[in-house]
Amino acid sequence: QVQLVESGGGLVQPGGSLRLSCDTSGRTFRSYAMGWFRQAPGKEREFLATISWNGGSTYYAHSVKGRFTISRDNAKNPVYLQMNSLKPEDTAVYYCAAGPIIGSSWPTGVKEYDHWGQGTQVTVSS
16 A cells, blocks of 8 residues: 655744645656645645646646645655645645546546545644
């Protein structure tokens, strides 16, 4: 079973920044998209951003575009989520996931991803 391991979460003040990492254990996930989601208490899991298996292309949810940046150096390196100008409403458990790219559409739904990490807590509070 492939493991995805997130790290980098924590407590940050409003307006601050955090960088989350997703370790793919060296697996390439060729033809997969690597995505970041979050889930706040009492809410559904929300898509944030996704990146192609080699890091060449990205796609963002409108809610975080311009504040969050997804990246990776190459297919075997971790996937990062740089989060800037954080707000209290960004408080959630953040998950990394891998899902196959089918056709020309980016996978943005929870069910489109078949590998998940355990999540890392991000709390934005003064």
